[in-house]
Amino acid sequence: MTKTRILATARRYGMGCMTVWLLSFGVMTPVPASTPAQAVQITHMAFSPGEITVKPGTEVTWTNRDQVPHTVTSKDKGGVLASQGLDTGDTYSYTFTRAGDYAYYCTVHPFMMGVVHVRK
Numbered sequence: 001m002t003k004t005r006i007l008a009t010a011r012r013y014g015m016g017c018m019t020v021w022l023l024s025f026g027v028m029t030p031v032p033a034s035t036p037a038q039a040v041q042i043t044h045m046a047f048s049p050g051e052i053t054v055k056p057g058t059e060v061t062w063t064n065r066d067q068v069p070h071t072v073t074s075k076d077k078g079g080v081l082a083s084q085g086l087d088t089g090d091t092y093s094y095t096f097t098r099a100g101d102y103a104y105y106c107t108v109h110p111f112m113m114g115v116v117h118v119r120k
């Protein structure tokens with residue numbers, strides 16, 4: 001191997017690394033790191049998982065996977081969770097800013113219950 005060929009090889013590998021690094025950077029940072037997210041599925045007439053613990057600032061998104069409408073509604077009157085009726089595939093999101101326990105249910109099927117614990 002000549003000196004120039006080694007240099008060319010090194011450069012090629014260097015560029016490859018750079019490309020991979022740039023790609024991973026793009027993939028790793030699609031959203032600001034300051035907004036953690038948590039998903040809850042509504043399926044088989046239940047919230048899944050029914051109980052979650054998140055840090056303040058976390059956006060929780062509920063997705064209705066059932067063939068019947070559901071809601072995500074705070075148990076406390078005037079609570080923070082107050083979705084519209086969610087049809088199949090519809091989502092509802094809320095970003096929890098304060099620590100606390102947020103119990104909720106489905107107004108269509110009051111036996112469906114869940115709770116979000118927000119802990120620092």
Ligand SMILES: [Cu+2]
Nearest residue numbers: 070106108109
């Ligand atoms: Cu329901």
